[in-house]
Amino acid sequence: MIKGAQMLSLLIDNLELWAEGLKNTVSITVLGLIFGFFLALPIALARLSRNKILSSLAYGYIYLVRGTPLLVQIFIIYYGLGQFNQELRSAGLWWFFRDAYYCGLTAFVLNSAAYQAEILRGGIQAVPTGIVEAGKALGLSGYQSFRRIILPITTARMLPAFGNEFVGLLKASALISIITVRDLMGQARYLFSETFDLSVFYIAAANYLLVVLLIEAVWRRLEGRNEWLRYFEGH
Amino acid sequence: MAELLSLLAYGDAGWGDELLRGLVVTLALALVTAPLALLLSFLLSWAKLSKSAVLRYFGFGFTTVFRSLPEILTLLIIYYQLQIAINWVASFVFPDANISINPFAAGVVALTLVFGALGSEVVRSAYQSVGHGQAEAALALGMRRHHVFFRVILPQMWRHSLPAFGNLWLILLKDTSLVSIIAVNDLVRYANRAIATTKEPFFFYAVLALIFVVLAILSGFVFAAFERRASREHDKGRSNAFIAD
Numbered sequence: 382m383i384k385g386a387q388m389l390s391l392l393i394d395n396l397e398l399w400a401e402g403l404k405n406t407v408s409i410t411v412l413g414l415i416f417g418f419f420l421a422l423p424i425a426l427a428r429l430s431r432n433k434i435l436s437s438l439a440y441g442y443i444y445l446v447r448g449t450p451l452l453v454q455i456f457i458i459y460y461g462l463g464q465f466n467q468e469l470r471s472a473g474l475w476w477f478f479r480d481a482y483y484c485g486l487t488a489f490v491l492n493s494a495a496y497q498a499e500i501l502r503g504g505i506q507a508v509p510t511g512i513v514e515a516g517k518a519l520g521l522s523g524y525q526s527f528r529r530i531i532l533p534i535t536t537a538r539m540l541p542a543f544g545n546e547f548v549g550l551l552k553a554s555a556l557i558s559i560i561t562v563r564d565l566m567g568q569a570r571y572l573f574s575e576t577f578d579l580s581v582f583y584i585a586a587a588n589y590l591l592v593v594l595l596i597e598a599v600w601r602r603l604e605g606r607n608e609w610l611r612y613f614e615g616h
Numbered sequence: 617m618a619e620l621l622s623l624l625a626y627g628d629a630g631w632g633d634e635l636l637r638g639l640v641v642t643l644a645l646a647l648v649t650a651p652l653a654l655l656l657s658f659l660l661s662w663a664k665l666s667k668s669a670v671l672r673y674f675g676f677g678f679t680t681v682f683r684s685l686p687e688i689l690t691l692l693i694i695y696y697q698l699q700i701a702i703n704w705v706a707s708f709v710f711p712d713a714n715i716s717i718n719p720f721a722a723g724v725v726a727l728t729l730v731f732g733a734l735g736s737e738v739v740r741s742a743y744q745s746v747g748h749g750q751a752e753a754a755l756a757l758g759m760r761r762h763h764v765f766f767r768v769i770l771p772q773m774w775r776h777s778l779p780a781f782g783n784l785w786l787i788l789l790k791d792t793s794l795v796s797i798i799a800v801n802d803l804v805r806y807a808n809r810a811i812a813t814t815k816e817p818f819f820f821y822a823v824l825a826l827i828f829v830v831l832a833i834l835s836g837f838v839f840a841a842f843e844r845r846a847s848r849e850h851d852k853g854r855s856n857a858f859i860a861d
Contacts, residue, residue, distance in 0.1 A: 448786070448832035449825040450793040452804065457825065460811070461818035548684070555686030559797065566689060579700065582693045586685050593684035 388580040395572060402568035403588060409486055409564065410551045416486075417493030417550075424494055425501035439498070446495035451553050454492055459484040459560045485557035489550060496546055504539035537607035544600035548593050555589075565589065620819050623810070631810040631820075638806035639827065645720065645792045645802065649727040650785065656732025661739040675736070682733035687726070688794050694726040695719065695798045723795035731788055738784065742777035743769065775846040782839035789831055803827065 392399065427439035446454070462469065462478050469475045477483050508531050516526040558567035569585035572578075626632040663675030682690065699717045706713035746769050754764040796804035807820045814820070 444832075445825070445829060448790075448829040450790040450804075450828060452793045452796075453821055453824050453828065456804075457818065457821040461821050464816070464818050552684070552686040555688050558688075566686060569689070570692075579693070579696050582689060582696070586689055586693065589686060589689065590681065590684050594680075 384580070387578065388584065391572065391576070391578060391580050392584050395568075398563075398568050398572070399565070399584065399588070402563055402565040402585075403592075405482070405562060405567075406551070406554050406564040406588075407592070409482070409489060409557060409562075410547070410554045412486055413489030413493050413550055413554070414497075414547055416490040417497050420490060420494035421497035421501055424498035425505065428498060428502050429505060443495045443498055446492055447499075451488065451492055452556055452559070455485060455488040455556055455560060458488045458491075481557065481560045481562045485554075485560060485562055489554065492553070493546065493550055496549070497543070500539050500542040500546065503542070504535040507538050508534055537604075540600070540604055540607065544596065544604075547596055547600075551592060551596070552589070620816065623814055623816065623819070624823065631806070631814075634806045634810065635803065635823070635827075638801060638803035641720070641800065642789075642792050642802045643831075645723055645727070645795060645800070646785075646789050649724050649731065649788060649792075652724065652728040653731035653735055653788075654781075656728055657735025657739050660732055660736035661743065664736065664740055665743065679733045679736055682730050687730055687791050688797065690730055691723065691726040691794055691798060694729070695722040698722055698725065719795065719798040719800045722798060723792070723800055727788065727791060730791070731784060734784055734787075735781070738777050738780040739773070742773040742780075745776050746772045775843075775850060778839065778843050778846055782835070782842075785835055785839070786832055789835065790828065793828075 424439050424442065427435045428443065430436050430439075458478075459481060462484075466475060466478075469478050512530055512534070513526060516530045521529065554564060555566035558564055558570055561567070563571065565585050565588050569581045572581040622630060624630050624632045624635070626636075660675050660678060663671040664679070666672055666675070695717070699715070702715050702717060703713055706715055750768055750772070751764050754768045755761075759767070792802060793804045796802050796808065799805070803824060807824050811817045811820050
């Protein structure tokens with residue numbers, strides 16, 4: 382009972398701190414996901430391209446990013462590029478790479494782009510050619526068949542994978558606390574260093590759990606709209 | 617460039633031997649965790665498929681929690697909480713006990729919980745993909761329950777779940793890097809030490825990335841061999857059926 386009251390007071394007394402942490406966690410995750418998506422598009426197209434050099438470059442990038450820990454990627458960008466601060470200063474980029482938040486975000490964008498490129502590739506490859514041909518036979522134009530056939534099928538196919546990537550990136554965002562960004566995890570670590578009370582980690586855990594459950598609930602609704610797709614999959 | 621490479625020399629002059637020691641710790645962590653996590657994932661999926669509602673809730677609740685929390689948070693909670701719990705238990709015997717827990721062990725426990733939760737979904741879907749019919753057929757042939765599981769269901773689950781386990785193994789390898797935060801002397805921590813002395817963060821982190829990529833490539837070969845072996849009988853059965861046509 383005492384433990385519960387203590388935890389509640391740690392939450393309420395530092396409400397602003399926690400709110401700021403939650404804001405940082407959510408913003409870096411959502412921005413990472415969105416910018417990552419736009420970077421993933423050209424990578425996925427390069428990966429699917431008939432040009433051997435282009436596709437192996439894209440494959441190499443994806444393999445490199447997925448084969449190394451995100452922690453190491455963050456360190457390379459934050460500490461590694463910091464080594465070249467003279468060059469970055471003269472290029473006028475130092476304000477960007479000096480900031481831990483921007484460095485973390487850059488790492489997330491580069492990381493998530495590789496994962497999302499693979500999702501996009503799978504989605505594009507999964508469109509059955511028969512359906513596209515049937516559309517052509519019905520006299521649909523190229524744009525119409527993209528808008529009415531390919532886009533809905535690929536979106537619905539990729540939706541679960543994007544949901545997983547969203548949750549994965551949210552969890553991964555806790556790593557920026559290591560380069561001193563005050564996200565949820567960062568606030569918990571700060572409060573722990575002040576109070577030595579383990580409850581702060583449980584408060585952070587409850588926050589993460591709530592956000593993940595919220596994302597999953599939203600995604601279930603989104604996926605529910607695409608029940609009809611199952612007919613194509615023969616389930 | 618040659619100057620940088622000489623930093624990797626083996627011995628007192630370079631950091632090659634330190635990095636190698638870190639690599640051994642990283643690999644040991646992953647190799648100790650993997651079988652424990654596999655065992656836990658079987659237990660959890662058994663709970664999730666059980667007839668008892670309490671066990672089912674426990675199984676799904678456990679999976680949801682450890683799948684949703686950032687690994688680094690799980691790691692810190694386990695590290696500190698385990699310490700408190702052990703001291704609490706010890707205080708009954710030795711009133712002024714002050715035991716500090718081995719961070720490597722805390723890493724193993726935390727990663728086992730996370731990967732047990734992730735693995736239990738793999739095991740569950742593999743079990744379901746084998747199907748009831750096979751178990752019923754085996755029972756009808758008079759096999760005992762444990763024979764049905766170990767000789768009919770398990771070998772087929774193995775084939776179904778290998779690709780997913782391969783993925784989890786790669787994620788586990790990468791997640792071991794987090795233990796550097798609770799002061800386990802793994803690859804990342806040795807690299808951090810090297811950087812503190814040499815002031816060459818870009819080079820050492822690039823070397824780390826390279827080591828992890830090589831580990832991923834090697835793991836890919838091993839799992840490809842596993843998969844070939846696991847589907848050997850399956851493919852043979854297929855080709856026989858084809859010849860019989």
